[in-house]
Amino acid sequence: MMHPGMMGQGMMGQGMMHPGMMGQGMIYGMPGRYEQEIAPEQVREMLQRRLDWHGNPRLKLGEIKPTEHGEILADIVTREGSLVQRLAIDRxxxxLRQVD
Structure with missing residues (x-):
């Protein structure tokens, strides 16, 4: 299941989440609206599974919180707490998109 983009830029950009794995950057299958909004805890569980799959002991999940704009912000951080990547997930x- 490895391909050239899996170890590319960032945890979720060209590396961890790519169109072949999650369907054009979607968390749960096909794009579209869901009957219920995605909860922060669901995002935490999905991202934790992805981090576990990669097996990098230096990375962990940071803060995951909803925003007033209908998104959930999720941080990937080092064990020391330095920000590696911030993601925004539409609830x-x-x-899923990377936040600069």
């Missing part, structure tokens, strides 16, 4: 569609 209604599951679309």
């Amino acid at each position: 209604r569609t599951g679309a």
Whole structure:
């Protein structure tokens, strides 16, 4: 299940989450609206599974919180707490994007 992009830029950009793995950056299957909004705890569980799969002991999940704009912000941090990557997940569609 390895491919050239899996160890690329960032944890979720070209590396951890790519169109072939999650369907164009969606968390749960196909793009679209869900009957219920995705909860922060669901995002935490999914991202934790991805981090566990990669097996990098230097990384962990940081803060995961909803925003007033209908997204959930999730931080990937080092064990020491330095920010590695911030992601925004749309609570209604599951679309995932990197926040600069």
